Amino acid sequence: MAEPELVDVVVVGLGVGGEEVAGRLAEAGLTVVGIERDLVGGECPYWGCVPSKMMIRAANAIAEARRVNELAGAAQVQPDWAPVAKRIREEATDTWDDTVAVERFTGKGGRFVRGSGRLDGPGRVRVGDQVFQARYGIVLGSGTRPSAPPIDGLADSPYWTNHQAIEVEELPGSLLVLGGGAIGLELAQVFARFGVQVTVVEAADRVLAIEEPEASEVAAAALRADGVTIATGVRANRVSHDGRSFTVHADGTEFTGDRLLVVTGRKAHLDELGLDTVGVDASQRYLPVDERMHVRDGIWAVGDLTGEGAFTHIAMYQAGIVVADVLDHMRRTKGGPDASGTASVLGGAAGVVSAVGGSMSAGGSTGVPGSVPRADYRALPRVTFTDPEVGAVGLTEQQARERGINVQVGYTDLTSSARGWIHKAGNAGFIKLIADADQGVLIGATSVGPAGGEVLSALVVAVHAAVPLSQLRHMIYAYPTFHRAIEDALRALK
Numbered sequence: 198m199a200e201p202e203l204v205d206v207v208v209v210g211l212g213v214g215g216e217e218v219a220g221r222l223a224e225a226g227l228t229v230v231g232i233e234r235d236l237v238g239g240e241c242p243y244w245g246c247v248p249s250k251m252m253i254r255a256a257n258a259i260a261e262a263r264r265v266n267e268l269a270g271a272a273q274v275q276p277d278w279a280p281v282a283k284r285i286r287e288e289a290t291d292t293w294d295d296t297v298a299v300e301r302f303t304g305k306g307g308r309f310v311r312g313s314g315r316l317d318g319p320g321r322v323r324v325g326d327q328v329f330q331a332r333y334g335i336v337l338g339s340g341t342r343p344s345a346p347p348i349d350g351l352a353d354s355p356y357w358t359n360h361q362a363i364e365v366e367e368l369p370g371s372l373l374v375l376g377g378g379a380i381g382l383e384l385a386q387v388f389a390r391f392g393v394q395v396t397v398v399e400a401a402d403r404v405l406a407i408e409e410p411e412a413s414e415v416a417a418a419a420l421r422a423d424g425v426t427i428a429t430g431v432r433a434n435r436v437s438h439d440g441r442s443f444t445v446h447a448d449g450t451e452f453t454g455d456r457l458l459v460v461t462g463r464k465a466h467l468d469e470l471g472l473d474t475v476g477v478d479a480s481q482r483y484l485p486v487d488e489r490m491h492v493r494d495g496i497w498a499v500g501d502l503t504g505e506g507a508f509t510h511i512a513m514y515q516a517g518i519v520v521a522d523v524l525d526h527m528r529r530t531k532g533g534p535d536a537s538g539t540a541s542v543l544g545g546a547a548g549v550v551s552a553v554g555g556s557m558s559a560g561g562s563t564g565v566p567g568s569v570p571r572a573d574y575r576a577l578p579r580v581t582f583t584d585p586e587v588g589a590v591g592l593t594e595q596q597a598r599e600r601g602i603n604v605q606v607g608y609t610d611l612t613s614s615a616r617g618w619i620h621k622a623g624n625a626g627f628i629k630l631i632a633d634a635d636q637g638v639l640i641g642a643t644s645v646g647p648a649g650g651e652v653l654s655a656l657v658v659a660v661h662a663a664v665p666l667s668q669l670r671h672m673i674y675a676y677p678t679f680h681r682a683i684e685d686a687l688r689a690l691k
């Protein structure tokens with residue numbers, strides 16, 4: 198057996214979260230080994246956020262051009278997928294080559310190892326026949342992979358995951374989408390706008406089921422207007438593929454398409470991480486962490502793996518906490534005069550721009566021992582980039598009521614706001630506010646509209662900082678912005 202090599206920190210999985218942690222710790226002067234079995238950067242830049250948002254940008258341009266007919270004369274649009282596929286290949290993914298990302302990490306002083314990392318007892322990680330012993334700790338950032346439901350015939354069929362959908366060069370004539378969540382709706386609308394006949398098959402009684410029911414309604418109506426067929430409350434029990442097309446069979450009905458995209462959620466693969474060698478239960482759905490991302494002493498986890506929300510901004514937020522905590526742990530382990538030196542290194546490492554374009558905040562850490570920020574997900578924002586965008590923060594009405602909170606709800610329709618009325622074509626949307634009447638603050642909000650995700654930012658600040666409703670009511674909202682509708686929703690709170 199190979200002698201373990203002593204290093205400061207080992208990071209397993211260099212997706213959004215792991216790459217951020219590994220790069221910043223390397224910049225801070227630690228010896229960091231970063232292990233990635235596929236592409237450095239993970240799902241977001243290669244098969245997730247970035248290419249999907251490029252697709253959405255293109256599809257929205259088509260939809261906007263079509264609105265000329267209602268607003269400004271006549272326009273004819275001839276959609277062509279080739280420039281979209283080219284942009285994804287050339288600008289987003291370097292044809293799925295991570296050389297630049299690897300060099301970004303090694304340029305910061307990190308040591309890169311390609312392969313599958315696995316815990317191998319306390320403080321140790323094995324990758325192939327190399328073994329590393331981590332002086333200060335191990336960070337797990339292995340993310341999730343698509344999870345397909347156990348439907349007869351599905352596993353044996355050549356169905357698409359988000360990978361094939363993002364890599365597609367030539368669009369199919371028709372597409373079945375199993376799962377009407379965030380990925381399903383975003384991609385269904387894109388492909389429909391490029392002329393694909395799309396059918397979304399969703400098991401729950403509404404699409405985007407984790408958000409407010411009003412959001413599901415607006416999103417479904419928008420997709421239907423784009424020609425998407427949406428079937429909800431459908432439990433598929435068999436999938437067949439005859440070499441040319443797919444059929445999804447459900448009780449009393451069936452759906453056919455040239456391709457089948459399965460986007461029914463994602464799964465962390467804890468069994469692959471060797472957690473048993475350090476006494477951690479690997480049978481769970483996600484890897485539970487405390488508010489400083491500790492799995493247990495000397496092991497941190499970051500990103501989708503933690504089950505706190507599968508979003509790039511969560512992975513980045515958690516990464517800031519992990520970096521601060523690992524450095525704090527190192528300082529405490531070393532003790533003495535190193536503490537001040539490390540604090541300044543930490544300060545210097547902040548503000549660098551990452552692969553996925555976020556600015557790196559250490560969550561407000563000053564680098565002073567004991568000041569490591571704690572994770573707080575009360576104001577977790579999420580945006581589904583359909584057109585209209587569905588933005589939400591904090592609790593939904595149902596979640597708030599289930600917690601026994603004395604709830605007030607304020608709702609306003611965007612189409613009747615000044616800006617919505619001016620905007621006309623493509624103006625569907627609303628703002629819904631959830632307030633805690635006893636505390637006099639917002640605890641949740643949904644903002645759906647042409648700029649729903651951007652309007653959300655004001656509501657995120659309100660929920661995060663617990664701004665009193667009295668102050669929100671006496672703010673000045675610029676006329677005629679979409680966000681001015683927040684004032685109407687506040688007035689409607691009851």
Ligand SMILES: Cc1cc2nc3c(=O)[nH]c(=O)nc-3n(C[C@H](O)[C@H](O)[C@H](O)COP(=O)(O)OP(=O)(O)OC[C@H]3O[C@@H](n4cnc5c(N)ncnc54)[C@H](O)[C@@H]3O)c2cc1C
Binds near residue numbers: 339
């Ligand atoms: C189509 C799509 C669109 C999305 N759009 C958005 C969006 O608009 N906004 C948003 O916030 N989020 C979006 N997301 C979610 C976002 O991509 C994830 O939240 C983010 O990628 C999570 O980062 P992560 O580092 O936790 O995991 P990942 O990005 O999954 O990275 C984990 C990495 O670990 C590697 N790995 C796993 N196991 C091992 C091992 N044992 N050894 C070595 N390496 C290993 C994997 O190869 C992978 O590269 C989208 C996702 C998809 C699929």
Ligand SMILES: NC(=O)c1ccc[n+]([C@@H]2O[C@H](COP(=O)([O-])OP(=O)(O)OC[C@H]3O[C@@H](n4cnc5c(N)ncnc54)[C@H](O)[C@@H]3O)[C@@H](O)[C@H]2O)c1
Binds near residue numbers: 378507
């Ligand atoms: N804009 C964004 O931020 C963005 C975009 C895409 C993805 N994401 C992240 O990626 C994660 C994964 O996305 P996703 O869309 O795969 O998962 P999801 O959990 O958002 O949606 C999955 C959907 O599939 C449905 N489903 C489950 N089993 C089914 C079955 N057997 N038949 C039919 N429908 C079934 C569920 O009811 C659900 O509506 C999301 O949770 C999200 O956090 C974020």
